[in-house]
Amino acid sequence: MPRKVNVLLLRWQNHVNPALQNNLPWSEEEHCLLFTLFKVYCHQWSKIGEKLVDGGFARRGGTNIKNYFYATIKRAIKQINSHIREHNISNKKRKS
Numbered sequence: 001m002p003r004k005v006n007v008l009l010l011r012w013q014n015h016v017n018p019a020l021q022n023n024l025p026w027s028e029e030e031h032c033l034l035f036t037l038f039k040v041y042c043h044q045w046s047k048i049g050e051k052l053v054d055g056g057f058a059r060r061g062g063t064n065i066k067n068y069f070y071a072t073i074k075r076a077i078k079q080i081n082s083h084i085r086e087h088n089i090s091n092k093k094r095k096s
Helices: 005-016 028-041 045-054 062-095
Strands: none
Touching: 005 062, 028 045, 028 062, 045 062
């Protein structure tokens, strides 16, 4: 069964295009710029990608940028929750 045109286009834009450098690690500057650009452009991942390239960083697909953004937030939430749990456990031990 052939793929629809829009599926093929999205696959090209986010994965197959040889100009993309999705496999490169994110630098600290790129990370900070991503969150700054998110404040301006919200969920416009392709626009954020264009601005990252304009800032001199690797060309990445919109899906790669979105996945990195949400994975970073998820890690931060896990860290905060673990600190809260540790804090609650230490407070319970003090009260005992």
